[in-house]
Amino acid sequence: MIIREVNENKKQFISLLLLADEQENMIDRYLEKGTMYVLEDGNVKAECVVTDEDNGILEIKNIAVDPKNQGNGYGKALIDFLAEKYAEEYSILQVGTGDSPLTIPFYEKCGFIRSHKIPNFFIDNYNHPIYEGGVQLIDMVYLQRYL
Numbered sequence: 001m002i003i004r005e006v007n008e009n010k011k012q013f014i015s016l017l018l019l020a021d022e023q024e025n026m027i028d029r030y031l032e033k034g035t036m037y038v039l040e041d042g043n044v045k046a047e048c049v050v051t052d053e054d055n056g057i058l059e060i061k062n063i064a065v066d067p068k069n070q071g072n073g074y075g076k077a078l079i080d081f082l083a084e085k086y087a088e089e090y091s092i093l094q095v096g097t098g099d100s101p102l103t104i105p106f107y108e109k110c111g112f113i114r115s116h117k118i119p120n121f122f123i124d125n126y127n128h129p130i131y132e133g134g135v136q137l138i139d140m141v142y143l144q145r146y147l
Contacts, residue, residue, distance in 0.1 A: 001074075003081050006036040006047075013038065016047045020064040023126050030061040037081070039074050046074040050082060056091035058082070058147075063095070079110045079145075087147045094144045098122060098130065098137030112143035 006013070010031050014024070021027050034049040048063040060082070065074045083093055095112065097103045121140035122130050130137045 001041045016064045020062045045069045048078045058090040060095040096140045099141045100132040102133040107143045112145045115142040115144040117141045
């Protein structure tokens with residue numbers, strides 16, 4: 001398993017990016033300013049994009065594992081990689097996600113705790129309702145992991 005930084009042609013991974021953020025213009029808001037990593041195990045299995053949010057906070061803007069490879073530890077491996085790589089530079093790794101029964105437990109298993117939320121984020125910023133695990137996403141829930 002190899003995790004490598006991607007500096008050019010980040011949109012080549014658009015199919016993975018869209019798994020985590022299904023509206024391309026929202027991805028465009030952070031893709032170029034963010035640092036992208038892909039995890040390869042034979043081929044690309046997962047990706048993530050992180051941004052510097054100031055005050056010692058590194059934010060995961062996008063993280064996705066190819067559906068055929070979910071449940072194999074690739075997402076957790078990316079998070080652990082970020083925590084180790086950025087521990088000297090940042091004090092908090094944070095992620096914003098919908099209040100979904102599919103994603104919140106994953107982040108909690110990876111050592112994140114709920115921090116705060118932005119009400120109506122998904123209603124105000126997306127041009128269509130977004131559902132995950134049968135639940136409409138309304139508020140953006142932020143979780144943080146101390147590094």
